[in-house]
Amino acid sequence: MSRGGGQMMGRPTPLWAGVVALSVALVGCTPAPEPEPTPSASASTAPSPDATSDGPPTTDPPADEIDLDALACTDLLDLAVAQAQFGADAQFIAELGPAEFTGIMAGPVAENALTEATQKIGCIWGIPQSDGAFTVVVAALPQASRDTLTTALGSSVFTGTLIGTAPAYTWERDDALGMFTTVYAFASPLWVTVNGAGTTSSQTEITGDVLSHLRTLYPSLGD
Numbered sequence: 001m002s003r004g005g006g007q008m009m010g011r012p013t014p015l016w017a018g019v020v021a022l023s024v025a026l027v028g029c030t031p032a033p034e035p036e037p038t039p040s041a042s043a044s045t046a047p048s049p050d051a052t053s054d055g056p057p058t059t060d061p062p063a064d065e066i067d068l069d070a071l072a073c074t075d076l077l078d079l080a081v082a083q084a085q086f087g088a089d090a091q092f093i094a095e096l097g098p099a100e101f102t103g104i105m106a107g108p109v110a111e112n113a114l115t116e117a118t119q120k121i122g123c124i125w126g127i128p129q130s131d132g133a134f135t136v137v138v139a140a141l142p143q144a145s146r147d148t149l150t151t152a153l154g155s156s157v158f159t160g161t162l163i164g165t166a167p168a169y170t171w172e173r174d175d176a177l178g179m180f181t182t183v184y185a186f187a188s189p190l191w192v193t194v195n196g197a198g199t200t201s202s203q204t205e206i207t208g209d210v211l212s213h214l215r216t217l218y219p220s221l222g223d
Contacts, residue, residue: 066119066140066190066218073123075217076136081209082125085202086134089127096122096135104135105193106171106182109152113191116145126196131177134196134203136210141191149191153184163208165223166192172200183207188222190214 073095082090096104101122105111114120117139126133141149150167154160158169168185181203182195192214194207215221 068119137193
C-alpha cells in the first residue's frame with residue numbers, strides 16, 4: 001500500500017531509483033493522541049458474565065474479511081480523480097510486482113513496517129512517457145507495526161493531519177522536477193501510502209478517494 005524521489009519517470013524502474021534517493025530521513029509533527037473515552041454511567045450496572053461460562057465473552061468476527069489479493073488497482077482509485085489531481089493524460093500504468101516494494105517507502109521505519117505487512121497491493125499511476133508518476137500502496141499492518149511507525153512519524157519531518165476521520169501524515173518537498181509528496185493514512189488495520197509527484201493538496205485528495213473505496217469494500221475498517 002514510498003520514498004521521495006530526486007528523479008521521476010514514466011517507467012517503473014527509474015521511479016524506484018528516484019524515490020529511494022530522496023526519502024531516507026524521518027524527522028514533523030503529529031496530532032496529539034485522542035483521550036481515551038470515559039466509561040458511560042451505565043457501565044457499572046452492566047451485567048457480569050455468566051458464572052457458568054467457560055471463559056470471557058467472545059466477540060463476533062468481522063462481517064467482512066480483508067483480502068487485498070482479490071483487488072485490482074482500479075478498485076482503489078477512480079481514474080477521474082487521478083486525472084483531476086494529476087492531469088488529463090494520467091492513467092493507471094502497472095501493478096507492483098513482489099520485488100518492487102523494496103525501497104519505495106520514506107525512511108527505514110516505514111520500509112520495515114512494509115516488510116511486516118500481512119497483505120499488500122501497490123500501483124503505479126501517472127502520465128506515460130513522462131517523468132510524472134505516483135504510487136498507491138495499501139498494506140495490512142499488525143498493530144505493533146502501526147504503533148512503531150506512527151510513533152516515528154510523530155517525531156519526523158511529516159506533518160500530522162486527518163483525512164476524513166483517518167489519521168494521516170504528509171511530507172511535501174521540492175525537487176528538481178517540482179513538488180513531490182508522501183501521504184500516509186491509517187484505517188485500521190490498513191495503511192495507505194500515496195507517494196510521488198504532486199502537492200499535499202492533490203495527494204490528499206487521491207488518498208481520500210482510496211480510503212473511500214476501501215471503506216466501501218470493507219465497512220468495518222477503523223481509524
